[in-house]
Amino acid sequence: DKEKIFEVLKDYYSKDDNTDRQISKWADIIMLFFEIKHGDKVIIYDKNFHVNATAEVIGDYEFDDDFEYPHVKKVKWLKIFDEPLNIKPVKNKLEKHIAGPPTVIKLTKNDWDIINDHATGKNEKNGVIGENAGMYKNLNLILYGPPGTGKTYETINKALEIIHPDNNYCSGKKRPELMDEFNKLLERKQIRFITFHQSYSYEDFIEGIRPESKPNGTIEYPVKDGIFKQMCFEAAYELITTKIKADTDIGYETKKAHVLDKLNTNDFETETASPYIFIIDEINRGNISKIFGELITLIEDDKRFGAENWLKTTLPYSKEIFIVPSNLYIIGTMNTADRSIALLDIALRRRFTFEEMMPDLKLLDEISIDGINLAGLLKNLNYNITALIDKDHQIGHSYFMKLKGLEIEEAKNNLISIWYKKIIPLLQEYFYNDWERLSQVLNKGFILKEKNRLKGNYLCNDIYEIKHFEYDQWEDFKHNLESIMAEAQEYNEENSNE
Structure with missing residues (x-):
């Protein structure tokens, strides 16, 4: 019991001027250690929040003075990482607070799934991301930091490494070579790059009614698709197994019609597809709630088209079905001198992984x-x-x-x-x-x-x-x-x- 452990620790450590609060913390750690049972999963991380290994407990408590820390429980190593992997990007998604070691933290099953998926480079909720995707399994990422820390510069590197999942694609290449490849992907519309600002709207991003003059002098008000909606249908077309056979590029409208037909008839299968990258520079300068509207839910990993629990919605203007595909990555940048993360829309914060970029x-x-x-x-x-x-x-x-x-x-x-x-x-x-x-x-x-x-x-x-x-x-x-x-x-x- 904790009270007995506390008294033993207090007798032993009182001569070292340790406070009751510190000793109580040690007692909590020991209690949690003894609660670990056969079959429990364990994540081993260091003071820099880098995962070194994952394991499964296969034995009961033993005292072995051959070890520096003799109180042990035998484990089976599930994965030992050659290079420790940073778990800071997923800390905000966890239900339990991750403190720096030495400590023992009892995580939830959901926390284990998040960290283990991140650490192993797998995404069991959708089959789009290949084995080499590694750290880029996060479909929604925001790079944040002070001005001049290379956030926009880094989005280009991350986009290229997602599309070319070979290890260290950008390593050793000069900037002009990387920019040439990036610009080619922009032309192919496999990457889109926009900047949010105060007047950016849902109508620009998803869809809206736009006046259009006709040759006979009349004005019509058709519904125009926004840039994000266009990219979602482009990426979704690549996910659907059955494609339209054509010798040339069939164009956006034809691809969109094909996807809508499959969605309306529920007659489709999905497959592994090429990734598409949507970069939003200065994401915090826009009114997130108004720009994304009701679609903020659809960008969650497990709500995306191609995932097990995917969702669809009907858009207000066109009345068309809309989905966000699981091969579409969203990378945002955020200047913290303009706005703190704490002031960001809570719905956005919950759905994005955040990666800090400070002066180097x-x-x-x-x-x-x-x-x-x-x-x-x-x-x-x-x-x-x-x-x-x-x-x-x-x-x-x-x-x-x-x-x-x-x-x-x-x-x-x-x-x-x-x-x-x-x-x-x-x-x-x-x-x-x-x-x-x-x-x-x-x-x-x-x-x-x-x-x-x-x-x-x-x-x-x-x-x-x-x-x-x-x-x-x-x-x-x-x-x-x-x-x-x-x-x-x-x-x-x-x-x-x-």
Whole structure:
């Protein structure tokens, strides 16, 4: 019983200044360990939330002092991963909270299915994804992070690796080669790319009534299919076993009619099909509830056409049957400086896997301009921003990536341009009219302050403006960048000594 375990632990560990709360936590872990029984499934993960193996318990408790941790239960290894697999992308879908080790967590059957499917690269709910799909079994994915962290850049890589499931398709290929392949797939409409904005609507996305002028001067109001509806029918056509025989491309309307005919007569079989990718840039800028409407349910993995529990609906304008096929991947990007994940529509959050993309300083390690290490500069800038606002408003590495490989004089000129045209405007937006906090980030050498000269007893603000350094003032510009780095370093050292 837990009370007895707690007392034993307290007697043993009390000399080490451990709190009752900590000892109680250890007692909970021990209780859960002894509850594990023959036939239970086990997931082994590390402090980075990487799955190392999955197993099944096949024995009772044993004490074996040959092991560093002698309290053991024998297991049969179901899968041992050569490269530990990250389970962070599916954490938000789990019913139980996954804490960092050392701990024991009792998961639900649904949690096991989610993690095991993700870890093994299988999707038992639909037969569309092949064995090599691995981490891309998630049909709905959002890449989120601060501006400039390469979210849109990464959607292209992910799209290509889904369509070409060979291991590491993008590895070793130069960017122009990848972009050529991406553009070919855009032309073939196997990939679609759109950007959400405030005025984007259900009518643009699914279907809507659009006025159309006729040669005789009359105006008609036909129902026009939106871009997402078009791609759903294109992808669904590939899923249906029976195709229309033709020597040339039969076109969207013919494919759509064929799919609708099969759905209406319930006369179809599905097969493994080529993946289609729908990329939504800046997904959080649109009104998700209005754009997706009632179709938000249909994008769930097990509600898609081709899955075991697939659903269909009837659209309000055309009265046509509509489905979302299981070979259609949705990849979104989200700028957290615009909007936090916490503010996203709950229905959307529940149906998407989220993958965080933060500034990657390693990509800047080798870029140094006249002694200015860009990785160090960005690290210190972001430290200040995080302290004053939060980590969602950091500055991404991609702003500086174009400086890589440039000759020294060209690099200096471009760095000044990036600083004043990209970095400063972004910071001014973050700290709008708050010059005191902006000066804490930038260093006072980049900010000019002038006392107001109005006479009389007025409550007037001082006048601030950004100080611009031209190319021939490089040494002054460099000195102020170094000051940003030095001040942050001094602050870090002071805190570490407290």
